[in-house]
Amino acid sequence: MIGAAPLDTAFYARPAEAVARDLLGTLIVSTVGDETTIARIVETEAYIGPHDPASHAAERIGRTSRNATMFGAPGFAYIYRSYGIHWCLNVVTDTVGFPAAVLIRAIEPVAGIETMRRRRWPDREPGPDTHIGSGPGRLGVALGITGTLDGHPLEQPPLQITAGTVVGPTRFTKGPRVGITRAMDWPLRFSIRGNPHVSR
DNA sequence: GGTCGGATCATCT
DNA sequence: GATGATCCGACCG
Secondary structure, eight states, X not given: XXXXXXXXXXXXXXXXXXXXXXXXXXXXEEOGGGOOEEEEEEEEEXXXXXXXXXXXXXXXXXXXXXXXXXXXXXXXXXXXXXXXXXXXXXXXXXXXXXXXXXXXXXXXXXXXXXXXXXXXXXXSOOXXXXXXXXXXXXXXHHTTOOGGGTTOBTTSTTEEEEOOOOOOTTSEEEEOOSSOSSSTTOOOEEEETTOTXXXX
């Protein structure tokens, strides 16, 4: 459903694993730069707390300026710079003082696809639509997300998440997270089964 | 199809 | 000084 109300704090104020699963099928509505783009979340990863060694807020790291948003209230965007190049979007979950978040790993374009194509390929022929948001760095570009949105409440423009399509228990896959070097076997990555926009 | 190296920088050792 | 929740283009087969 397009135009649904934003997800509320109660949705986010749960363990990251539950939020990661339930974010599948919901819609990101971005009005960054006066252009509206809407995309369905098709892949997520949970970073479940200080005991999660792969988390930016793992116990051995503690609270730093980068991960400060993860320690705050649920329902806010945690955005970080990846490999010095990409902006990656997370959603803060659980409770204040307990750092947990869900990384959005892939999206499927729903509206504003021309804007997304232009942002992704400004100086060359557009690639296939399945490459617009099939990865955390890619979807950041497509939706116009930058570090200035770190700490932004996701119930407000210009970046919101609203209810979308309910993804049933047999229509998603759960498996190991991608690109990490610790806790590589923890099954905290969720994706819509068979969706061509999933990163892998 | 697959593998490899470069880009680029905030954060941490 | 090294690392990393990545991506892309080049090259190989």
